[in-house]
Amino acid sequence: MNSPRPALRADARRNRARVLAAAQEAFADEGPGVPLDEIARRAGVGAGTVYRHFPSKESLFEAVVLDSIERLAGQAEALLDAPDPGEAFFGYFETVAEQALLNKALCEALESTGEAMARPEVPEFHSRLGELLRRAQESGAVRADIAAEDLPALLAGHLAIRRQTSRGAVARILVDGLRP
Structure with a gap:
């Protein structure tokens, strides 16, 4: 039986929101070819933070x-x-x-x-x-x-x-x- 996923901490929720906003902007500007490192840079987080929330660039897209x-x-x-x-x-x-x-x-x-x-x-x-x-x-x-x-x-x-x-x-x- 699967247990419900634990709620994200406040800082993790903020980071996820920042990644989504940065990705929205980056994908809008450059399309799906934008490098993940560029999205992380725009969000002000490391690439590892992006991968913690989205296992692949495709899932983020x-x-x-x-x-x-x-x-x-x-x-x-x-x-x-x-x-x-x-x-x-x-x-x-x-x-x-x-x-x-x-x-x-x-x-x-x-x-x-x-x-x-x-x-x-x-x-x-x-x-x-x-x-x-x-x-x-x-x-x-x-x-x-x-x-x-x-x-x-x-x-x-x-x-x-x-x-x-x-x-x-x-x-x-x-x-x-x-x-x-």
């Missing part, structure tokens, strides 16, 4: 990405009762794209189908995005033939377009294709 996705899911939930469902959906779609474009780690995660994207936080994000889609479709703001399952691919395509061209017209064509 996953924790940072999941935190970002959890925050995005919370933003979507706040929009579920918006008076204009179409505006809420399209505004949120753009918000996700903007945040992802400013954060290489989040952008790469949203464009992938890796193991991290199967975590419980991710389906919650997709579920809320799907609910925003459903409400927008019911209001007539979004085409009825778009399924919630299509949204990850549409979002990934939108991100790829935005990363490849500075011409906003190309990205608007994709978004306009969602309208009836």
